[in-house]
Amino acid sequence: MLTPFQPPIFGRGRAFVPILIGLCAAAPTLAVAGNEEAGEYVNAQTARLERLVGPWMLTEKHLDAKGEVVAKVTGNEDIIWVLDEHAIRRAYTSGEKKSQYSAMGLLTWNDVEQEYQGVWLDNASTSGPRNVKGQWDSETQSFVFNLEVLNADGSETHYSIVEQFIDQNQRVATTYRLTGSSKTKVIEVLYKRSRPCPGRIRIVPDQKITGG
Numbered sequence: 621m622l623t624p625f626q627p628p629i630f631g632r633g634r635a636f637v638p639i640l641i642g643l644c645a646a647a648p649t650l651a652v653a654g655n656e657e658a659g660e661y662v663n664a665q666t667a668r669l670e671r672l673v674g675p676w677m678l679t680e681k682h683l684d685a686k687g688e689v690v691a692k693v694t695g696n697e698d699i700i701w702v703l704d705e706h707a708i709r710r711a712y713t714s715g716e717k718k719s720q721y722s723a724m725g726l727l728t729w730n731d732v733e734q735e736y737q738g739v740w741l742d743n744a745s746t747s748g749p750r751n752v753k754g755q756w757d758s759e760t761q762s763f764v765f766n767l768e769v770l771n772a773d774g775s776e777t778h779y780s781i782v783e784q785f786i787d788q789n790q791r792v793a794t795t796y797r798l799t800g801s802s803k804t805k806v807i808e809v810l811y812k813r814s815r816p817c818p819g820r821i822r823i824v825p826d827q828k829i830t831g832g
Contacts, residue, residue, distance in 0.1 A: 675814035
């Protein structure tokens, strides 16, 4: 999911924090209309990405060091299948037109390294594409991603992004900044489908999806 990244609310040229953008699912693992059978994809882990596909509306909440909301912005994300359904492409925008944050990303399953991997490009970062790696947590029904951001002074900042499904039409992505053994919540993004999930939804038990 893609995934990370610098929303315009803090302005360009200043310190940014990452947002990982992404996800249609309810408490059970869902596959949504289209090629619903896992066997119709390159592997079952890739099939899980079907739940992300579609248009989404979003609200970003930016938090200070005390955990208080200091700003909100709204936007949209459109997620589609690409490369013969080997990956999803994510197009994300938020903020006002004069300072709009725009980004595009790809997310796929690496069957060799047994993890989800993504790349992200936006109109705010000057340090090139961001790489993301993650896993699916069946207990919490969440994608959990980790990434490193290279700062202008050469130092690195580490982040964890948890994208959890509320139901088949909503999800929440929470970004944490990691410092040693502690973590600080810096951004929360609520996603709602622009259109309800298609009617042909079926349950795919997690135990049928192995290796991820």
